[in-house]
Amino acid sequence: MTAVxxxxxxFFGTFGGQFVPETLMAALDEFxxxxxxxxxxxxxRDELHDILGEFVGRPTPLTEARRFASLANGAFRLxxxxxDLNHTGAHKINNAIxxxxxxxxxxxxxxxxxxxxxxxxxxxATACALLGLQCVVYMGEVDxxxxxxxxxxxxxxxxxxxxxxxxxRTLKDAINEAIRDWVTNVRTTHxxxxxxxxxxPYPMIVRDFQSVIGREALAQLKKKTGALPDVAIACxxxxxxxxxxxxxxxxxxxxRMIGVEAGGRGAQLGEHAARFxxxxxxxLHGTRSMxxxxxxxxxxxxxxxxxxxxxxxxxxxxxxLQEIGRVEYHDCSDDLALEAFxxxxxxxxxxxxxxxxxxxxxxLRNGQTxxxxxxxxxxxxxxxxxxxxxxxxL
Amino acid sequence: xxxxxxxxxxxxxxxRCGLIAYVTCGDGDTGRIVDALAxxxxxxxxxxxxxxxxxxxxxxxxAASQRALQHGTTTHDVFAIARAIRALHAxxxxxxxxxxxxxxxxxxxxxxxxxxxxxxxxxxxTDLPPEAAAELRxxxxxxxLGAVFLLAPTSTDxxxxxxxxxxxxxxxxxxxxxxxxxxxxxxxxxxGRLDEVRAKLRHPIAVGFGISRHEHYELLREHCDAIxxxxxxxxxxxxxxxxxxxxxxxxxVRGILDTAILDTASIAPVP
Numbered sequence: 001m002t003a004v005x006x007x008x009x010x011f012f013g014t015f016g017g018q019f020v021p022e023t024l025m026a027a028l029d030e031f032x033x034x035x036x037x038x039x040x041x042x043x044x045r046d047e048l049h050d051i052l053g054e055f056v057g058r059p060t061p062l063t064e065a066r067r068f069a070s071l072a073n074g075a076f077r078l079x080x081x082x083x084d085l086n087h088t089g090a091h092k093i094n095n096a097i098x099x100x101x102x103x104x105x106x107x108x109x110x111x112x113x114x115x116x117x118x119x120x121x122x123x124x125a126t127a128c129a130l131l132g133l134q135c136v137v138y139m140g141e142v143d144x145x146x147x148x149x150x151x152x153x154x155x156x157x158x159x160x161x162x163x164x165x166x167x168x169r170t171l172k173d174a175i176n177e178a179i180r181d182w183v184t185n186v187r188t189t190h191x192x193x194x195x196x197x198x199x200x201p202y203p204m205i206v207r208d209f210q211s212v213i214g215r216e217a218l219a220q221l222k223k224k225t226g227a228l229p230d231v232a233i234a235c236x237x238x239x240x241x242x243x244x245x246x247x248x249x250x251x252x253x254x255x256r257m258i259g260v261e262a263g264g265r266g267a268q269l270g271e272h273a274a275r276f277x278x279x280x281x282x283x284l285h286g287t288r289s290m291x292x293x294x295x296x297x298x299x300x301x302x303x304x305x306x307x308x309x310x311x312x313x314x315x316x317x318x319x320x321l322q323e324i325g326r327v328e329y330h331d332c333s334d335d336l337a338l339e340a341f342x343x344x345x346x347x348x349x350x351x352x353x354x355x356x357x358x359x360x361x362x363x364l365r366n367g368q369t370x371x372x373x374x375x376x377x378x379x380x381x382x383x384x385x386x387x388x389x390x391x392x393x394l
Numbered sequence: 395x396x397x398x399x400x401x402x403x404x405x406x407x408x409x410r411c412g413l414i415a416y417v418t419c420g421d422g423d424t425g426r427i428v429d430a431l432a433x434x435x436x437x438x439x440x441x442x443x444x445x446x447x448x449x450x451x452x453x454x455x456x457a458a459s460q461r462a463l464q465h466g467t468t469t470h471d472v473f474a475i476a477r478a479i480r481a482l483h484a485x486x487x488x489x490x491x492x493x494x495x496x497x498x499x500x501x502x503x504x505x506x507x508x509x510x511x512x513x514x515x516x517x518x519x520t521d522l523p524p525e526a527a528a529e530l531r532x533x534x535x536x537x538x539l540g541a542v543f544l545l546a547p548t549s550t551d552x553x554x555x556x557x558x559x560x561x562x563x564x565x566x567x568x569x570x571x572x573x574x575x576x577x578x579x580x581x582x583x584x585x586g587r588l589d590e591v592r593a594k595l596r597h598p599i600a601v602g603f604g605i606s607r608h609e610h611y612e613l614l615r616e617h618c619d620a621i622x623x624x625x626x627x628x629x630x631x632x633x634x635x636x637x638x639x640x641x642x643x644x645x646x647v648r649g650i651l652d653t654a655i656l657d658t659a660s661i662a663p664v665p
Contacts, residue, residue, distance in 0.1 A: 009526075017526055018523065025553065167446065180452075186548060283494045284495065285449070298463060299446045
């Protein structure tokens with residue numbers, strides 16, 4: 001299964017594809033060809049491996065969290081995959097470095113990106129600084145206010161941060177604006193999408209660059225426990241950290257996998273970002289997936305305490321994995337995520353990102369259902385430093 | 395679909411470059427505005443179905459879509475507008491212009507049926523390339539509606555052929571890499587590129603994005619079968635009182651065709 005998807009048209013079952021203005025079709029094709037060629041290119045692979053090792057700091061540690069596991073009423077063993085210890089503080093850098101390297105090889109000197117929480121923007125700005133590329137980041141005005149520190153970081157790294165004032169002024173609108181820039185400057189510019197979203201080949205390429213997370217975790221768990229994990233949990237906005245953790249585990253049917261969406265403040269449309277319980281099949285930003293929308297196909301606004309999960313659609317491969325029943329998807333409310341944010345900080349000395357806190361929140365509430373001595377791995381996708389001012393202001 | 399084909403045959407016979415006018419449905423009194431556009435010389439109308447996330451549109455049409463949605467405009471309203479126009483103009487081609495999601499959500503079959511019943515002739519979706527359109531095209535054709543696809547400056551020869559094959563009535567050439575919006579100057583490579591592309595097509599070619607001035611029409615008229623004017627009209631509709639919107643929109647068309655401009659002062663200058 002893992003080898004054949006997406007199909008040659010970019011579909012995971014009925015999800016995915018390329019639904020973009022004609023102007024971009026040639027660029028998507030160019031990107032896919034470049035990636036397929038570079039994937040087999042020894043020098044490219046060595047360069048990526050070097051940067052991930054010497055600059056990003058991979059492999060990231062796997063930390064056992066005994067005190068948090070007991071707070072979750074569990075008799076299981078809990079391991080945290082420490083993506084928060086990556087340079088720049090989240091898993092986003094894995095993909096940003098990979099795509100920036102491809103951009104450079106394609107001769108594109110200008111890179112654009114969208115960002116929600118700011119982590120992908122910071123990662124892209126960092127990759128561009130490292131590789132000498134020009135960087136422009138689109139960010140919704142609302143997100144700029146709640147993630148002010150990351151705006152400052154991006155500017156320090158030499159990127160131009162463009163405020164997006166249309167629509168809900170969050171991640172969705174930042175992607176709209178980035179696509180408009182790309183349509184205009186497509187000949188000179190590469191668009192680094194930060195999640196497993198957008199038209200083919202993005203969901204595939206971002207997944208491949210993030211799959212290092214699960215690959216390392218499996219090897220580390222084998223060393224520590226001698227076996228495969230029983231449960232893998234990750235939060236899901238677009239879904240790049242989750243697919244990164246899950247992808248290498250998909251061939252092992254004994255591993256239960258759980259994606260946790262943002263339950264926000266309630267079940268009403270506009271109050272959450274739970275695409276599976278509240279969404280319908282739709283097309284947004286170039287891909288067919290589950291989309292939060294009204295009865296006429298207008299995209300709904302979303303709410304989450306975490307900017308990184310505040311998005312009305314979900315990566316098409318997640319929609320597929322949900323449909324075939326391979327991965328379960330649940331949601332975690334703002335309040336529960338916040339509770340987990342505090343509990344992990346106090347019990348383990350690790351301040352998690354509000355995004356990752358959703359995965360921990362689900363575990364906090366459902367830990368008692370997990371079998372005794374089971375091995376659970378949670379992707380701690382980012383660190384919470386960026387969220388401290390927001391939480392302090394609550 | 396017949397009305398679109400008849401129009402392009404007539405344009406060929408008359409050796410004339412046509413003008414297709416775009417309006418966002420629900421931004422002002424669309425029925426009255428379209429009536430005025432047709433009387434001012436527009437040969438066909440693109441009826442924009444507003445969408446919350448119009449990635450191919452510049453600020454002017456984005457704002458119009460937002461206004462229309464804030465007024466509560468739905469796909470049903472678009473069909474009501476089309477029926478009202480059809481009652482006044484039996485032969486005026488009407489092309490629904492939108493994004494895929496509102497059509498998917500309405501249901502492809504139901505959309506094709508209701509659009510046909512409302513007197514719409516063809517559908518153009520900016521985010522639907524022909525390779526992903528098989529299902530929708532089948533539903534449209536069963537109701538006698540056409541599908542029009544877009545060509546861009548970045549389209550390869552293979553794509554030009556595929557888009558020509560997939561289109562009904564005409565193909566829409568996007569004049570420049572970019573979003574919709576009035577521009578002072580045309581892309582310098584446009585005329586040469588148009589001649590090259592046109593020679594490869596079986597279908598007539600309409601050119602849109604950025605076209606807003608009489609000079610553009612003069613430059614383009616020998617190189618294409620029709621021009622599309624959108625943002626310049628939409629901006630004129632939005633600037634000023636609601637009562638004058640239809641007349642201001644009509645004046646944009648008159649200005650571009652340069653037929654007796656009645657009130658030059660009401661035409662906003664193009665930046």
